[in-house]
Amino acid sequence: MTKIWNEAGFVADDPWVIETEDAKAGSNEKAIVGLDDFLAKVSEGGETGLGVLINPADDVRRLDGHLDRIALVAVAFPAFNDGRAFSHASLLRSRLAYTGEIRAVGDVLIDQIPLMLRCGIDSFAVSNATALKRLSENRLSGIENHYQPTARPSQEVGSYSWRRRA
Template sequence: MAIFRNGTVLDHDSWTVVAAGAPVPAEGDIIIALADFIAQRDALLGRVGPVGVAVEAGEELDDIVGDLPRLVLVALRFPKYTDGRSYSKARLLRERHRYGGELRAVGDVLHDQIPLMLRCGFDSLEVTHEPTLRALREGRVRGVTVHYQTSAREGREAAPNPARRWLRAS
């Protein structure tokens, strides 16, 4: 598994993904399933080491909104290329809930999705697709410079043409 963060592909990560229902390590950076986090909330937030929560595409954010200031990472799953629910969750976390921690896309992360994922507020991407990893390592993933919608990451962008105020340039 490789992580794409800040324009760089990292072949290792400090975060350990805890399998659903598995014992939680006493120390270290962990990512735990949403249901397990809810069941063990007090113990997890009191442990040594950062805690991240993995949210499946069909799960709601409501149960963790109050805990967001104490969560270092939220991992949003993309179960398949055509499932866009995690894009919406990313925008909600950044804009409505003002989540400032690391937002990670996991699952079916492919080359064509990356510019939109970054615009929706993702900081890091877990990439397993070899052609996508190769494109990232070679710097072949390019963003779109003119948009109709503002970015969750960049805030307000400038309108490139006063006659077309709805366009945004990044």
């Protein structure tokens, strides 16, 4: 069972569905399509409010010029040791200035969520039992010291985003 979580808690009625050969979005749902399908839809017409899935091997820069049509970007984590989606999220926020929702999908583990938040990921499709349990108990782990820049600015006035305590 997959649940959607963000910093406000679990989302009750999330309309987004990743479309596959077997699963299509219903009448009350919104489709998340692959990058090539998204670019084909954009070239066909003026649709807005779309969802796009970025897989690890995709070039997220191909979304440049189309970000105003996207309501949600899902970045795929197919395995816990594949971190390319961290880079995709960071590029979306820092270089492409995307301000919409970025969702982590796939193998989302509890200890990676604080790092995903720092990269600019807003929501998480969580199916891992341990992660679901800890999130429901408000037990999100954290890392006290950070030494790298982040998509999230520091809350402290006059400080650097990478030289701060969490």
